[in-house]
Amino acid sequence: MTASKTFAPEALPLPSENPFAAAWTTPFGLPPFAAIKPEHIRPAFEAALAKHKDEMAATVADPAAPDFANTIEALERAGRALSRVGGVFYNLSGADTNEALQAIERELSPITSRHWSAIMMDPALFTRIDAVFAKRETLGLDAEQKRLLERTHRGFIRSGAQLGADDKARLAAINERLAGLGTQFSQNVLKDESSYALIIEDEAGLAGLPPFLLAAMARSAADRGHPGKHAVTLSRSVIEPFLTFSTRRDLREEAFTAWGLRGENGGESDNRAIVAEMVKLRAEKAKLLGFATFAHFKLDDTMAKTPENVRGLLELVWKPAKARAAQEAADLAALAQAEGENGPIRPSDWRYYAEKMRQQTYALDEAVLKPYLQLDRIIAAAFDVAGKLFGLSFAERPDLKGYHADVRIFEVTETASGRHIGLFIGDYFARASKRSGAWMSAYRGQRKLGGEVRPIIVNVCNFAKPAEGKPALLSIDDARTLFHEFGHALHGLLSDVTYGSLAGTSVSRDFVELPSQLYEHWFLTKEVMQTYCLHAETGEPIPDALIETIKRAQTFNQGCATVEYTSSALVDLAFHSLEEPGEIDALAFEKAELSRLGMPEGMVMRHRTPHFTHVFAGDGYSAGYYSYLWSEVMDADAFNAFLEAGDVFAPELAGKLKRFIYSAGDTRDAAEAYALFRGRLPTPDALLEKRGLAA
Structure with missing residues (x-):
């Protein structure tokens, strides 16, 4: 039986047994995960793409003169069915995949790329957008509408809307190939990890x-x-x-x-040739769009603006980080020699001897610390901080079912009014069906156009699952990761804008890490640790002396950590600063760049090229891995504002943080948003001090 032709915007003309055929009547519009099967995805995607194409055609065919409502807002209203299908599919592909979903992902990546290229390069559609843009100052638009118009116009230009027919065709072919390669890269890494x-x-x-x-x-x-x-x-x-x-x-x-x-074991899962082809195609894409290199293209639409600015920041920390790492290596080698191990420290030795050194220097034993870091209590701590800063409450809803038995779902409300804010999904444990790392994503974003829609946000982590009946215990890094991803989640949950394209984390790549990295700071405060870090067996709160030791130890091994990270960012930038990549050998290029930088012996990049999913499993952080450090300049400075206020939950500052950073999405320029919160732009001083690299 085929569903009715009269639909809610997100419903699709599909057989009624397909869950995407109708609007979901589940609580809060949560995807009916148990009903969604792999065989439903491909038909739903095909129908959603066709529907979106028809919506675009109707906008182009509108006989009325182009204006903000019939062109820009029409674009915003279109594609809701596609967003719903994609929200489910791409989240499952990362967090709970299987061979059927992976096959669909490989099939769909070139199809969806062609679809978006056709829209973004449609000359008739861009003519309408350009006409509205040309008269923007006379339309009486508010600040958010003007921002949306500017971002939309710029987005079309950056997608090739002004190119000639031949160049458009070539750019579309490049985009399609890159989409397929990125999908294969990600699946190859997962295959090597899970096998x-x-x-x-x-x-x-x-x-x-x-x-x-x-x-x-x-x-x-x-x-x-x-x-x-x-x-x-x-x-x-x-x-x-x-x-x-x-x-x-x-x-x-x-x-x-x-x-x-990972990614360089030979055979079908080897990523070296994929990297070489992606770098070459990205360089060609940049040239088509009028940029010297792909790095120039990507950074032109960020806070950093140019590769030179990025390299300047990275090199600012690279020199002191190398010096610190060299001293750390010498100290570890001396410790190893004292234990009978001669020769230099190997990369596989570093963590082992660093832990010994940390125990000697700070009397800080990870095995002793872990019982104080119970997963459930760290989750509760993250929720409590959000309550104190932003007035939110979290209630677990066991009646709401996720896509896996480990998934937990919480309703988020405004404490004072009880107003529904959104749903938060927590998926914390590692499994073979999940790609590595930790991330935040959305099953549904926030918007007000056409009626208030509240978000459904997910955090995915890869913590070790405990034995039955035992609490899950985290490391300090795990706990900070949880707070980091929850900072991203709050960026999505607190979003309060009219237009979905500007909502939540839809901000500049080198600004998007600010809310997450800033949120990490609250975990290490005495106020949080004393309340939530209770021993798993005794229930005793973490001792004050141990809290102080943890804080003192935060700069321990920071030479190594900074070198691992910064080398990855510099290699990413180097790949994408090539004007004519030619037929490159990805590993030889990586080795030569590390040699040029003077990579310390016994150290490796945090993410080596063949498994660098941030950069090659899609376009997200390509030429943009520096973003974490760029945002760290801001997060160190931003938290200092609370310290200067003498209250880590200072209400006035928290209000500004919520208004200008967490709730504002991309409604204003990132630098302006930060200055409105802090009163000025940041300097790198707080970053260098935080990492223990200040002179």
Whole structure:
């Protein structure tokens, strides 16, 4: 049976058994995950693409003279069915994928690329947009409407709307190929991650490992068909603590090698040729659009503006970071030598000896600290900070079902009024069906055009799942990651704009990390740690002395951490600053660039090129991995404002933060937004101090 031809904007002309055939009557419009099967996705996508195409054609064919309502707002109203289908599909593809979804993703990536190229390069559509833009000062637009018009016009130009027919065709072909390559890159990395396991069968292989890690490794082994044994997987929540605590240098080397070789193992999952082709195509795309390099193209629409500005910031921290890392390496080598290990520190040794050094220097043992960092309590801490800063309340809704048994769903409300703000989905544990890392995404974004629509936001993490009946314990880095991603979530949840294109995290790439990185600061405050860091067995709050030790230790190993990160950002920038890439060897280029930079011995990039998903699994952070450091300049300075106020929850500052940063989306220029909150633009001083790199 085919559904009626009269639809809500998001409904599609599909057989009634397809969940996308009608508007969802679930609470809050939550996707009916249990009803959505892989076989529903492809027909829904095809119908949604066709519907969006018809909506665009109707806008172009409108006989009325182009104006803001019939052209710009028409674009905003269009594509709601496509957004609904894509919101479900792309989130599942990252967080709970399978072979069927991956096959659909490979099939759809070139199709959706062609669809968007046709829209963004449609000469008749751009003529209408251009006509509205030309008379923008006479239309009586408010600030948000003017911003939307400017961003829309600029977006079409950057997508090739002003190119000639031949160049449009070539750009569309490049975009289509890049979409397919990015999808394949991501799937290759996931394949290498999920297929690897170092099975440890004897007690000797477990030497030095703390109980929390043994439990996680036992579960990983059981999940892979090896009950009663232990497995080192390439999930960060397993491999990083294994490299930190294992006394078996041979096993650390074996696991670290596998970790570093993701995407370059040969065979079908090898990403080296994909990288080379993507760099070449991106350079050609930039030239078509009138830019010297892809880096110039990408950065032209950011706060940084130019590759020179980015390189200036990166090099500002690179020199002191290298000097600090060299001293750290010497200290670790001396420690290793004292224990009978001669020779330089290898990359697979660094975490192990750094942990020993940290224990000696600060008496800070990760295994002792972890029981104070229970996942449920850190979640509660993140919620409580949002309550104190922004007046939000969070209530878990076990009656709402997610896409996996581990998923938890919370209703978010405004504490004072009880007004519904949105839904927050938390998906915290690692599994083979989930890509590595941590991220925030949206099943539905916020908007007011056509009626208030509140967001459905998800945080996905990869923490080690505990044994049945035991609490999940986090590391300090895990806890900061949770706060980081929840900062992104708040950016989506608090969004309060009219137009969906400007909502939430739809901001400049080097501004989007500010709300997330800033939020991390609250986790390390005494106010939060004393309340929420309670020992898993005794219930005792974390001692004041341990809190102070944690704070003092924040600059420990920062030379290494900064070198790992900054080298990745500089290699990303170097790839995308090539004017004529030609037939490049991706690994040879990476090696040559690291040599030019003077990469310290015994250290590796945080993300080596063949598994650098930020940069090559799509276009998000290409020529933009520097963004974390750019935003860190702002987050260090921004939190200092609260410290200067003498209250980490200072109400007036929190109000400004909510109004100008977390709720404002892309309704104004990023630098202007920051200045409205802080009263001025930041300088790098607070960043250097935060990382312990100040002179």
